[in-house]
Amino acid sequence: MPKIPVEKMKTTYIMKKIWEMKSRQIRERDADERGYIKCFTCSAIKLISEMDAGHYIHGKHPGTWLLDRNLHSQCDICNRHHSGRREVYALELEARYGHGILQELAKAHTGRSTWRRTELYKVYKELKSNL
Numbered sequence: 001m002p003k004i005p006v007e008k009m010k011t012t013y014i015m016k017k018i019w020e021m022k023s024r025q026i027r028e029r030d031a032d033e034r035g036y037i038k039c040f041t042c043s044a045i046k047l048i049s050e051m052d053a054g055h056y057i058h059g060k061h062p063g064t065w066l067l068d069r070n071l072h073s074q075c076d077i078c079n080r081h082h083s084g085r086r087e088v089y090a091l092e093l094e095a096r097y098g099h100g101i102l103q104e105l106a107k108a109h110t111g112r113s114t115w116r117r118t119e120l121y122k123v124y125k126e127l128k129s130n131l
């Protein structure tokens with residue numbers, strides 16, 4: 001496949017590619033040495049390829065879309081069929097990061113309303129260089 005510079009890509013395509021790389025990065029962060037991950041919000045244990053990177057604050061919100069602390073590996077049942085199981089997710093966030101994490105994420109959520117293309121280029125290149 002010919003290499004297209006990110007500056008020539010459509011914004012929706014850049015965002016799709018960023019998300020693929022970010023999701024992979026999060027799932028690799030959460031995986032054990034054998035490539036297995038325990039779901040953040042239930043007891044399911046599955047291979048890295050079978051898990052999602054699930055948001056606490058929905059992925060449509062620019063401020064928390066790519067935030068590590070807003071992203072944890074989840075099984076598809078929790079992420080897709082139970083809308084992220086947010087009531088459990090909140091408790092797990094506090095257990096892992098301590099009191100204040102929900103406030104921190106809420107603040108990040110309101111801190112950004114959009115991504116400029118130049119910012120997306122930077123994120124894309126950073127994620128790409130860490131592959």
Ligand SMILES: [Zn+2]
Nearest residue numbers: 039042075078
């Ligand atoms: Zn689950």
